[in-house]
Amino acid sequence: xxxxxxxxxxxxxxxxxxxxxxxxxxxxxxxxxxxxxxxxxxxxxxxxxxxxxxxxxxxxxxxxxxxxxxxxxxxxxxxxxxxxxxxxxxxxxxxxxxxxxxxxxxxxxxxxxxxxxxxxxxxxxxxxxxxxxxxxxxxxxxxxxxxxxxxxxxxxxxxxxxxxxxxxxxxxxxxxxxxxxxxxxxxxxxxxxxxxxxxxxxxxxxxxxxxxxxxxxxxxxxxxxxxxxxxxxxxx
Amino acid sequence: xxxxxxxxxxxxxxxxxxxxxxxxxxxxxxxxxxxxxxxxxxxxxxxxxxxxxxxxxxxxxxxxxxxxxxxxxxxxxxxxxxxxxxxxxxxxxxxxxxxxxxxxxxxxxxxxxxxxxxxxxxxxxxxxxxxxxxxxxxxxxxxxxxxxxxxxxxxxxxxxxxxxxxxxxxxxxxxxxxxxxxxxxxxxxxxxxxxxxxxxxxxxxxxxxxxxxxxxxxxxxxxxxxxxxxxxxxxxxxxxxxxxxxxxxxxxxxxxxxxxxxxxxxxxxxxxxxxxxxxxxxxxxxxxxxxxxxxxxxxxxxxxxxxxxxxxxxxxxxxxxxxxxxxxxxxxxxxxxxxxxxxxxxxxxxxxxxxxxxxxxxxxxxxxxxxxxxxxxxxxxxxxxxxxxxxxxxxxxxxxxxxxxxxxxxxxxxxxxxxxxxxxxxxxxxxxxxxxxxxxxxxxxxxxxxxxxxxxxxxxx
Numbered sequence: 001x002x003x004x005x006x007x008x009x010x011x012x013x014x015x016x017x018x019x020x021x022x023x024x025x026x027x028x029x030x031x032x033x034x035x036x037x038x039x040x041x042x043x044x045x046x047x048x049x050x051x052x053x054x055x056x057x058x059x060x061x062x063x064x065x066x067x068x069x070x071x072x073x074x075x076x077x078x079x080x081x082x083x084x085x086x087x088x089x090x091x092x093x094x095x096x097x098x099x100x101x102x103x104x105x106x107x108x109x110x111x112x113x114x115x116x117x118x119x120x121x122x123x124x125x126x127x128x129x130x131x132x133x134x135x136x137x138x139x140x141x142x143x144x145x146x147x148x149x150x151x152x153x154x155x156x157x158x159x160x161x162x163x164x165x166x167x168x169x170x171x172x173x174x175x176x177x178x179x180x181x182x183x184x185x186x187x188x189x190x191x192x193x194x195x196x197x198x199x200x201x202x203x204x205x206x207x208x209x210x211x212x213x214x215x216x217x218x219x220x221x222x223x224x225x226x227x228x229x230x231x232x233x234x235x236x
Numbered sequence: 237x238x239x240x241x242x243x244x245x246x247x248x249x250x251x252x253x254x255x256x257x258x259x260x261x262x263x264x265x266x267x268x269x270x271x272x273x274x275x276x277x278x279x280x281x282x283x284x285x286x287x288x289x290x291x292x293x294x295x296x297x298x299x300x301x302x303x304x305x306x307x308x309x310x311x312x313x314x315x316x317x318x319x320x321x322x323x324x325x326x327x328x329x330x331x332x333x334x335x336x337x338x339x340x341x342x343x344x345x346x347x348x349x350x351x352x353x354x355x356x357x358x359x360x361x362x363x364x365x366x367x368x369x370x371x372x373x374x375x376x377x378x379x380x381x382x383x384x385x386x387x388x389x390x391x392x393x394x395x396x397x398x399x400x401x402x403x404x405x406x407x408x409x410x411x412x413x414x415x416x417x418x419x420x421x422x423x424x425x426x427x428x429x430x431x432x433x434x435x436x437x438x439x440x441x442x443x444x445x446x447x448x449x450x451x452x453x454x455x456x457x458x459x460x461x462x463x464x465x466x467x468x469x470x471x472x473x474x475x476x477x478x479x480x481x482x483x484x485x486x487x488x489x490x491x492x493x494x495x496x497x498x499x500x501x502x503x504x505x506x507x508x509x510x511x512x513x514x515x516x517x518x519x520x521x522x523x524x525x526x527x528x529x530x531x532x533x534x535x536x537x538x539x540x541x542x543x544x545x546x547x548x549x550x551x552x553x554x555x556x557x558x559x560x561x562x563x564x565x566x567x568x569x570x571x572x573x574x575x576x577x578x579x580x581x582x583x584x585x586x587x588x589x590x591x592x593x594x595x596x597x598x599x600x601x602x603x604x605x606x607x608x609x610x611x612x613x614x615x616x617x618x619x620x621x622x623x624x625x626x627x628x629x630x631x632x633x634x635x636x637x638x639x640x641x642x643x644x645x646x647x648x649x650x651x652x653x654x655x656x657x658x659x660x661x662x663x664x665x666x667x668x669x670x671x672x673x674x675x676x677x678x679x680x681x682x683x684x685x686x687x688x689x690x691x692x693x694x695x696x697x
Contacts, residue, residue: 049691052605054605055691074609074610075609081605082608089694093598093694095603097248097252106603110606112241115240115241154606158607
């Protein structure tokens with residue numbers, strides 16, 4: 001489903017190049033829910049951005065649904081993202097001027113799906129994430145947990161091959177975090193959608209089927225559930 | 237992405253960003269109003285001047301005079317040429333038959349001879365005199381040539397006449413006039429005398445239903461006789477032309493209109509040894525015919541038809557063409573001013589929209605992450621700019637009506653009949669310029685927005 005092959009990446013700071021990822025290799029199978037665990041500066045966000053096609057790696061290949069996204073140009077990549085990739089952001093990233101339902105529908109707007117069809121689909125998903133009756137509200141009228149549910153519904157509406165969740169519970173209290181994780185696990189189970197959840201929290205990672213841990217840009221393989229706890233500090 | 241979705245999203249943004257919308261709309265509306273008002277002023281002034289010129293130069297009339305030359309098969313231009321003595325060999329002669337043919341042409345409203353028969357002294361029954369031009373025409377058809385009667389009308393009876401308003405002004409007793417002239421000759425710089433004379437020139441005489449005569453001295457022989465015509469009954473007085481003052485009318489030609497039959501009789505009565513004081517062409521022919529056409533646009537066609545009768549035509553269309561050239565220049569200048577204002581307005585739109593783009597970077601970033609491509613982002617911004625242009629244009633239309641209303645109120649009656657109006661055709665022109673300005677101004681911000689790096693846009697510090 002998703003194959004990361006020998007990915008290396010560096011950033012230029014002044015005249016200096018700083019290598020942030022070193023030959024990362026892993027594969028995620030269809031319908032798997034995996035965690036990408038790492039502390040601040042470990043390179044997990046960079047790896048997420050590379051896998052989502054928001055950046056291009058200096059070396060290596062990323063295959064999603066059989067397509068090497070490293071080879072795609074910007075417009076092709078936009079089209080690919082539209083069809084195959086879903087996003088859940090730490091800060092929800094809803095468009096405040098649109099209603100809940102319109103936010104969920106948005107990815108389908110870019111696919112020129114008819115208003116009637118996309119509304120029907122959005123309503124169905126909102127029901128699945130427990131937001132029935134809130135479709136005409138604006139994001140500012142919702143709690144953080146509810147906004148994240150909208151974000152989850154939005155990520156699912158295009159029926160993507162893979163959903164990248166970047167610290168999906170990072171802004172939530174523990175009760176709401178538990179609710180959101182339950183929803184994600186339930187959706188993975190029912191829809192068989194592949195989830196890659198980036199987190200620095202062991203408690204979150206432990207709920208996933210597999211964990212890929214990053215430390216200083218290196219992927220640490222093996223059973224990571226017994227590894228040293230990652231310091232709980234906010235990711236920049 | 238469907239047009240409906242793009243439009244709805246653009247409309248949402250326009251509604252939401254009230255300050256940017258207000259700024260852009262104000263700029264565009266001023267430019268749009270400037271274009272509409274400028275074009276309207278040009279058009280209103282053109283209509284006013286055209287009407288004035290039409291009234292004075294009669295642009296819907298054709299003057300026909302005898303032509304010359306050998307007729308060619310299928311007709312051809314009957315240009316003025318040498319008159320031939322033998323009427324049978326003179327194809328350019330303006331005859332009754334040709335006049336009837338002209339009357340039968342499409343678009344011809346009326347055709348009548350207006351023959352200048354000479355200048356004579358007119359004497360009233362109370363011995364007042366004035367010099368008038370004698371024009372021979374069909375008195376019953378004077379109204380077909382925009383002549384309106386203040387009193388009476390044209391009569392078909394022989395021995396009747398119609399006077400224009402100017403001909404009723406400044407008639408003086410012979411002895412009074414002679415006395416005044418003598419005094420003025422003796423003291424040519426006496427302003428008081430001059431004022432008195434000028435004032436007397438504006439005094440109208442009541443001549444309706446009165447009798448007048450013509451008189452002329454025969455100067456061809458020493459102490460030649462003073463001949464007087466038989467009395468003519470004045471059956472009608474024409475109106476003072478619209479827009480004319482009494483004073484201005486005194487400078488106009490004083491005209492007496494008589495019928496061809498009356499003219500024939502007077503010609504005999506006023507005959508001298510070396511010819512008559514009333515000059516008339518041979519019976520059944522004319523030296524001038526005026527043709528009234530239903531529309532100025534048909535003048536050329538009717539002229540071509542008349543020329544095929546081997547007659548010479550002339551019109552006053554060149555006046556209109558000259559005016560058109562001048563007004564085209566004025567309109568172009570006005571349009572230029574409007575466009576200049578729009579260019580200035582477009583700078584404000586570019587600035588406002590670029591600011592807006594910067595403020596919305598995060599939103600653009602999210603959209604790109606969710607799959608919007610560069611073209612879709614660009615289209616959204618350009619649609620938004622076009623919408624701003626349209627709204628600004630509509631506001632501009634409202635402004636221009638207010639400005640025109642204010643201008644009409646300002647000039648009031650001082651405009652002497654000039655009223656500003658907004659021709660409907662200027663509205664789409666103004667709106668098109670407004671939308672075009674919006675779109676052109678939106679291109680840079682739209683490109684800039686579409687190039688927003690999604691990752692940088694959504695990154696939180």
